[in-house]
Amino acid sequence: MELLSVSEMTCADALAVEGGGDSFALMQRAGQAVAAAAQTLAPSGDIVVVAGRGNNGGDGFIAAADLAARGRNVAVTLLCKPETLTGDAARAAKEWRGPLLPFTPESLGRPALIIDALFGAGLDREVKGEPRAMIEAINASGASVLAVDLPSGVNGNSGEAMGVAVNATRTVTFFRKKPGHLLLPGRVHCGETRVADIGIPPRVLDVIHPKTFENIPEWWRGHFPVPGIAGHKYGRGHAVVMSGGMAETGAARLAARAALRAGAGLVTVASPRDALAVNAAALTAVMVREIGTAVDFAAYLEDDRLNACVIGPGAGIGLRTRDMALTALSGPRAVVLDADALTSFADMPQTLFDAIASQPGAQAVLTPHEGEFARLFASLAGRDHALSKLERARLAAQESHAVVLIKGADTVVASPDGRASIAENAPPWLATAGAGDVLSGMIGGMLAQRVPAFEAASIAVWMHGEAARRFGPGLIAEDLADVLPNVFRDLYRRFGVVL
Template structure:
């Protein structure tokens, strides 16, 4: 669970160091920042739990300094606190040493059994920049946290989680509450880090707002704060033609359902008109299921070219149920020669697995093309087989894919990551596990398509579609099937407008 965030920006560990340095240069001593951080954690603990025996585990760096502050403040509020330190007290330096000097209690050596009698544990061992696996007594305490019923609270990130990528460094601590400062980090939202954090609270500690411009982050939490200025809210003087005409390309007679799911999603998500482009053999089955959605026949790639000569048809989706074939490849290339915004999903992506550069060349021929790719991990691996790993984790993989392809790339999953070719990244965190159901991705593609049809730029269109998808599923709960998703949008959109208003 993620509490309200102070802004959409996500700071990497290096960017957070620069934000701290900016605050210090602006006149806020580092010791004051540490005091504010410790107070934020102590407040969060006292807001959620009553007084109880607490073990505070401190590491040798500044996170350990935060732990000394937390222990002191909890003790001043009447909490029975025992503090354990990994390393030598005399070797602490800087602000951590100052914080330790203010602690009037005993400092015990960290041991494997130091939490055995605790009723609450504060993990202040290692920060977000840890690059090696936990080892020794720290690793044993982390393993024990997964089996414990005692609340565990982590400072900044659970020790053993990479703050930039969310990767496990060995077996990390499992927290019930994580309190971080100023802005969240990518690792708080990316898997598996998000699973380890428990409730995430982002607390202000006095870092000036100007630090955001100073650090120039390129990663963001996907939500309304990121894209509301681009959201196509209804206008009193609007009409269906001003909201765009979306086209969804259907597959053959036995594979039409996916296109209709996407088309229904596009219509519910705001496209003024939606047409299913159908091969002749599929006309009858599509006609039997469509009402408000229109139907138009096409014959191969030349037929799509002719259909899209009507410039009012300004956004096209191909892939759901299209079939993996040279025919789908040819139709995709024909679409990419038009001026329409394009969403490539499912079979339209896999049809290029042996010829990915053919697709990227078609996109890159027109700089600024509004193209969105929506692969899951399997499709991503077929198109970008060399991007299975990246030093910057999932955001790094998607950034490189977007740069290479010239398109906005949406790598779907429980922590969907969206990137544009310029390197902006949005990480989505509102997708419930109920979205793992057949046809869900087709509806998502339709949601994105609707935003392109309404003139939303590709990056924001992808972010909006992904967020709406997650919110709709959350509204429904267990038992969700793909057909439910479009019907949940009216409530989601009403809540969005109320929240913004």
């Protein structure tokens, strides 16, 4: 579940070799894993291996030799002259005694399977010229495509397509996935990604200390909140969700209901007077409390059982929301700032960041979508094309001292301490009005249960995606909270919690 950057993967390889391994043996196992995957993907028909000049191509040669030995009809097309290959790739190429075709799109012919071994972790610039024409031909071929390590053209760290990238049916990577397998558009280019064990001992991770994780239950299970048998509702915390004015109360109610479903012991909607009746009429298990001004809010928050606040959904942009957020941040409680609360600080982000930094025990979570991110972190968003979503989230977390969650189909959560998670379970139909309000409420619910901010946000992101996936197309935001009990039930089973 750890994700390794390209340099961390190089380090893992080096540590495995230092620890008595052999780099060519790693390449052999990588090539054999590719050959095994090829057999499953295309049990019959011709195979063409498109090889580059680096070790990715080396893996391709090993796979070609292995598949030929299994009786498959295989040809290799190589980007350079074989005598210019060096190191392990040169050694792998020597094991190949089958046909070597010219590096032209015509050489592809009409195979059942193309093995893409052109570029892997070593891709370091835009793809142009002959490799570009070859990638375009692979994509137009109609054949199944098995990518070795990464679809050629996809940057392993950022998931960006560097000019052009192979559209793979399946990708086989080695030891651990890389961020580029999960971040968009890389994930789409990968097709289905599988990880092969090539004999790198997991203990190398003790030296590397990876800080990027696939957002899956196995990673956060140690922080998943399970109420104890002798528990009290106050033991599960009390979340407060700030409501906007009369015409904008729905978002806060969505968030409040989600906070309760996510497990908060109690949830209160803090409502301005004009919206009190509409909020009260529409809520049952969620409580309502009149809060007009930041002074009222501060007085209310003197009750230290109120341990998590959600401010932003439908809150309105401007001074009132800013004051409410700063009030929430002035004490030892967890705070989720979303939507309008983020935009309210667009002209004065430093005021927000200073307030978070001075918050005792700082457990703040900011949940921008790309537009809100650009308003709050203008300097990072301006360098948009230079920085990946993962890097932007990390830098924003450092700058704001908060956990920063950048939404999308590849939601990234980053902690000021450098850790980050990437989720890939959100279905396309989760992009629907109000889904973000539900997410901020779920994070509030997790925080109320005293889950640390980074894990609270990551757990909520995964459960939110999972709820949407289970409900299926046609989902509206109101449905999400009601699917959560099923998601909880399965997590309890998965974690061996007795129901």
